[in-house]
Amino acid sequence: MxxxxxxxxxxxxxxxxxxxxxxxxxxxxxxxxxxxxxxxxxxxxxxxxxxxxxxxxxxxxxxxxxxxxxxxxxxxxxxxxxxxxxxxxxxxxxxxxxxxxxxxxxxxxxxxxxxxxxxxxxxxxPLALATAALGLFNKHTPEKSAGLVPPWTEDGRGLYEDEPLMVFGGSSSVGQYVIQLAVLAGFSPIIATASPQNADYLLELGATHVIDRHLSADETLEEVSAITTAPIETIYDAVAIPETQNLAYDLLAPGGCLVLVLGDAIDKKKKRSDKRVVQVSGNTNTPDANRRLGRSLYSELTVLLEDGDIQxxxxxxxxxxxxxxxxxxxxxxxxxxxxxxxxxxxxxx
Ligand SMILES: NC(=O)c1ccc[n+]([C@@H]2O[C@H](COP(=O)([O-])OP(=O)(O)OC[C@H]3O[C@@H](n4cnc5c(N)ncnc54)[C@H](OP(=O)(O)O)[C@@H]3O)[C@@H](O)[C@H]2O)c1
Missing domain, CATH: 3.90.180.10 (Medium-chain alcohol dehydrogenases, catalytic domain)
Structure with missing residues (x-):
């Protein structure tokens, strides 16, 4: 053998x-x-x-x-x-x-x-892109995804024009793919949190604003409201420690969805029925609805890489x-x- x-x-x-x-x-x-x-x-x-x-x-x-x-x-x-x-x-x-x-x-x-x-x-x-993609764009798993229309399909490209999206942990591996997919999906502004030394890199990747991740919750809320007054209905927390989850939940507009990469640690007292919270499962291999989205993503991935849409x-x-x-x-x-x-x-x- x-x-x-x-x-x-x-x-x-x-x-x-x-x-x-x-x-x-x-x-x-x-x-x-x-x-x-x-x-x-x-x-x-x-x-x-x-x-x-x-x-x-x-x-x-x-x-x-x-x-x-x-x-x-x-x-x-x-x-x-x-x-x-x-x-x-x-x-x-x-x-x-x-x-x-x-x-x-x-x-x-x-x-x-x-x-x-x-x-x-x-x-x-593979893993980080899958985690970003499945968390945002899998309508077949509403309990694990925001269920938006994927931007690698014709229907989804640019569909969310002028809608804000926020990502906590923009410079993480997962966060960077969230930013790139959000650009393709048309979101704007795309607000990321990260350390200041990574801000320029994320702006080049497509974030429109980068907020210092070391700011207090109140300071972050203030910065976000100076960037947009539109309701933020899509937030991706690629850090998902209790601090970021609770702040993300506060920022999330009613009717919106917060995607978490780890288990829900949001203060139960602030939970409301009109804010959806999901935990992504970033595996395109499982023989279920994840695989279905995975097939769709992989069928377009070579072209996305060739075109520089995903790096x-x-x-x-x-x-x-x-x-x-x-x-x-x-x-x-x-x-x-x-x-x-x-x-x-x-x-x-
Ligand atoms: N559910 C799933 O299926 C799934 C799949 C993949 C990953 N995950 C989880 O997702 C998380 C991210 O994974 P990853 O591979 O993307 O991590 P990673 O690249 O190793 O993350 C490192 C980055 O995290 C950022 N960061 C750390 N604390 C932060 C904070 N409080 N606010 C904002 N940014 C912060 C740092 O940003 P700065 O250097 O700019 O400060 C750094 O660039 C991990 O917990 C991982 O286990 C879950």
Whole structure:
């Protein structure tokens, strides 16, 4: 059986180690991908630290896959050996996770990377873009999404012209995709919170206003009301700590929807029936309504990247292949600013 290196989490809250494991075989509708680059996400350190999400061990983590097509499973068309592709990894399905040298992708939610987009940039996209897209644009999951019309479809492009949108955590990986999708959807103004040193970057990405995230709640409310008096019916909280959630809820107009990336921590006393709060599930692989939106997104993603409508996050490449992910996750836990940490699994000793 052909083997590869993988980063293994042997047990709940155990210590990561690089080990030799079998290369998975693509089944029907699957593609075997040689992973050139994978990005690290907060969920990966949270799983190790808190023992959440993963139901069986040993586990392989990692949700962002950029690499080349190695082999096609039965029934897969539209891809050829050597194609540069991206897809999202799947937690709890080791053969589909990205912290290994070879992994599987589902062909219907995998797409080609344009020539001028690097593997590293592409690796920053799948999980965070999915989280932004599913939280805002999945009408099939009203309990997990604002349910707006996706801007990568003709109906949705520019549909929300002159409606305000606010994003907490604009410089986070997820927040940057929220901003870019909001631009395509026509929202204006697009108000982001971030540290001042990231303001110019977010303005270039399409935010119209950046508010210093260190301001008090009252100061933030004041800044927002100086920017717009229109009701803000769409707010995306990509930080989702109690402070941002409660402030976002205060800013949300009646009839509006607040999208959270983490569990609802809003003060129960202020809850009202005319403000919707949803928690996104950022996985385009689950065989449900998420997959349906994922297919739609992936069918347009190559063109969105070619046209520059969507660009990846800034990247820092970690040394030492899969081994480097261990230190990278420790850094991510401390917090990063406007950068995605990316590893090269093929550089594993
Ligand atoms: N529900 C899901 O399916 C799902 C999927 C993906 C991610 N998530 C969660 O979403 C969150 C974001 O993930 P990510 O990968 O986008 O994170 P990330 O890129 O690592 O986030 C780092 C950024 O967070 C910003 N930030 C931190 N505290 C902030 C605050 N109080 N206000 C505004 N910005 C703040 C920092 O901004 P500055 O440097 O500008 O200060 C920094 O740029 C994580 O908690 C993650 O676990 C959930």
């Amino acid at each position: 052909p083997t590869q290196k993988g980063l293994i989490l042997p047990s709940k809250q155990g210590a990561f180690r690089v080990d030799t494991i079998p290369i998975p075989k693509p089944g029907s509708g699957e593609i075997l991908i040689k992973v050139a680059a994978t990005a690290l996400n907060p969920v990966d350190w949270k799983i190790q630290a808190y023992g959440a999400i993963i139901t069986h061990y040993p586990a392989i983590l990692g949700s962002d896959i950029a690499g080349t097509v190695e082999a096609l499973g039965p029934g897969v068309t539209g891809f050829a050996s050597g194609d540069r592709v991206i897809t999202q990894g799947m937690l709890n399905v080791n053969e589909h996770a990205s912290f290994q040298q070879y992994t599987l992708g589902y062909a219907d939610v995998t797409t080609q990377i344009p020539d001028d987009v690097s593997f590293e940039e592409a690796a920053t996209i 990846g996050n800034l990247v820092e490449v970690l040394p030492d292949g899969l081994e480097g992910i261990i230190g990278g996750l420790a850094r991510l836990r401390q917090g990063v600013s406007n950068v995605k940490l990316v590893a090269h699994p093929q550089e594993t000793e």
